[in-house]
Amino acid sequence: MTEDTKRATASGNRWGATPEGGGRWRFGLWAPSAKTVALWRDGAETPMQRGDDGFWSLSAKAEAGQEYGFVIDGERRPDPAARHQSGDVHGASVLADPAARRWGTPWEGRAWDEAVIYEMHVGTFTPEGTFKAAAKKMQALADLGITAIEIMPVGQWQGARGWGYDGVLPYAPHPAYGTPEDMQDLVETAQAAGMMVILDVVYNHFGPDGAYLHAYAPEFFDEARHTPWGAAIDFTKPAVRAFFIENALYWLRDYRLDGLRLDAVHQIVDPSPHHVLVELGERVRAQGFERPVHLITEDERNEPELRDTGLYAASWNDDYHHAVHTALTGENEGYYAPFAHDPIGDLVLALTRGHVEEGQPRHGRDTRRGRPAGHLPWTGFVNSNQTHDQVGNRALGDRLITLADPRGVEVTHAMLLTAPFIPMLFMGEEVGETAPFLFFCDHDGELARLTREGRQREFKDFLSFGDEVPDPNAKETFERSRPFGGDPERMAHWRDLTRRLLSLRAARIVPCMKSGRAGPARVTRTGPRALSACWPFAEGNIVMQVNLGSPPDTPPAPEPQDIAIGDPAIDPFAFSLTVSSH
Missing domain, CATH: 2.60.40 (Immunoglobulin-like)
Structure with a gap:
């Protein structure tokens, strides 16, 4: 059996194109509503065979770098599990085999209690906005004391600019950032510097432009239930579960990642007896990776259930952020209202138990939220003072240091980096960055108009913002979101403070x-x-x-x-x- 065949057999992929060895590739697509499906390649169409479960498959001669697609009832579409695209999300897919990489440096991973996470957006992290440019800055982050980078989603979306949460091709690294090989180089460079690499993945919805599954596989969605982003995904279907579980294993296996952060799992509703997220965690553990692999969730429900399984290392702890934010700014609108009542008291709870809201009645909240989580290890909580969400979802993308007394921000910076929870910094925070991080995208036509007007409506009650809410489609909005252009003296002061705190954490706190x-x-x-x-x-x-x-x-x-x-x-x-x- 060739190495290619071994990899294909081990992956067990049903979606997408997988090399079988001997110059052959196996193609798979779930389209149970389709009457005909053919593989398009080199200008020719080859009929695919439908299985009883709605999967269409074909084994054919092909080679990496060739363009291909699926012709579904006469309409040519990209592979929803494409590893690479020739252009935008509407065009041809490209045969790619990231599993073929030969890694030049060994990597044994790191224990979770050593994690100091650095959340970064590839497109704004450097002037170039590429994987290659980001790789050049990895050693500097490691020298500062960062032990893990968390990359915001890279699954391809339409357009050049975006946060990544509107992806429609979740297996394909966004081409504005570089090639699959460029992303693997970034991973290897970070790991060579001693840092783990975690990828933010979106399994709760698809973006609004280029998600063709809605057309030829409507069974993929539960039209009776809707999320903030459209029709909910139907995780009771085996093929749907396979699409996302295969994606998780693909990133961990083929890109040698150290973990995944699963976005908004509260929107991954699955009434099945065996929840898809439990199955995903079990499949990850069953892979037998020779390094620690860490799964993180974002779950606004404050549920400890997934962490209780032992399959998930931690969850983002927004309670901690909200208590810090309201303590420093006095803001009391929206979801800050319950925390603004007694932020210091809430901080006491967060530092004692992790979550603040554990199902008890709360001032300013009509419904109870959460369940007791104090039994979890302190490392089961990822604490932060700033994230892409909490900064970027403000109308003007304000960073905390521009909203509060800088002395208080320094104190909470020290508290975050020395408490025995898992700390996470948002890019630029380590140097006291004041530049905003705004919401930006790159839509065209009607979608651009709807996005722009929706953003204006979202903040219409905040009179101080007036008409100043930046146009998310404007390139200027994207450019204004780049960090590291601040006052050199302030940045040097903050960089030194961060280095001293993380040096103490590594030398004294982590051993404890x-x-x-x-x-x-x-x-x-x-x-x-x-x-x-x-x-x-x-x-x-x-x-x-x-x-x-x-x-x-x-x-x-x-x-x-x-x-x-x-x-x-x-x-x-x-x-x-x-x-x-x-």
Whole structure:
């Protein structure tokens, strides 16, 4: 059996084009409503055979680099599982075999408790906006103390610019960023610098332009249920489950990724006895990867269920963000309302248990949210002060440092990077970036108009914004979202602070975390806007003092400090951390 055949057999892919060896490729498409399906290649059409389950398949001679597509009831369409496209999402697909890569450097992965995540958008991370350009900056991030990069979605969408959440070809790296090989080079460069690579994937919807599955496989969707982005995906169908599970395995296997962040899993509704996300986690574990693989969710329900299975490492913890944000800014609109009532009290809960909302009644909320999650390890929560969502979904893309007292932002930066949860920075945050990160896209015609007008309506009640909401389709909106153009002196100050905090985390905090938890967190409010926290571990305690607007009612007893910002005994904004050994 050839190596190609071994890979094809091991992958078990039913969707897309997979090399079988000997110059042959296996093509698969699920189109149960179609009357005829043919493979288009080199200007010729070859009929495909339909199985009882609605999958059409064909084995044919082909070679990497050839253009192809499927002709479905007379209409030629790209492969929804294409690994590469010749142009935009409406054109021909290209045969590509990312699994054929021979990795030049070994990689054994990293443990999850070592994770310091850096969320990045490839298109704005560098002036060039490419995988190749991003690769040149990996060593600098590693030198700063970053141990994992999390790349916002790369599955191809229509147009050149976008956040990535409107993808329609989730197997194909977006061509504006580069080729599949360029993305693999970025992964290898990051890993050679000692950093894990996590990819943000979208399994809850498809974008509005180029999602042809709606036409020839309407069974892929549950028209009776709708999400904020259109008809819901029907995860009860085996072929639908296979499309996304194969995608997850493809990225982890063929691109040697260290993990996936699954976007908005609260919209992945599956009434099946065996939930698709559980099956996905089980299939990932069954692959027997020779490195740790970490699965992360975004779940606004505050449900611990997936983490309880042991298949998922952590979930984004928006509760922590909301408590920090309202404590620093005083904002109280929308989803901030419940947290604005007592943000310091909520921070106490977040630092003690992880989630704030665990099903209890909350001021400003009509329905209860969440279930108890305090039994989870502290590493089961990815905490952040800023994310693409929380910055970019503001009308003007404001970063926290432009909304709050910079001294308070420094204190919460230190709190984030030294607490025994998993910290995540949004690109530019490590240098105190003030440039906005705006919502941007690259639609044409009617879709562009609808997007622009929808954005205006979304913020019509925020009178201070007036007519200033930037046009998401304008290239200027995209260009304004690039970081790293700020004041060099401020950036140097913040870079040094980040480096010192992450050096302390690696040297003292992570060893404590690895020694094992030795009891519950002890977090107390020491004043109207001050708190004290202690996390006990077998090897020692992590003790933190935080002032976010006023000093404690009773000054803490003097003790040795590993790092401090200001004086916690007297300064309104201050921070100190001590790691004690048993």
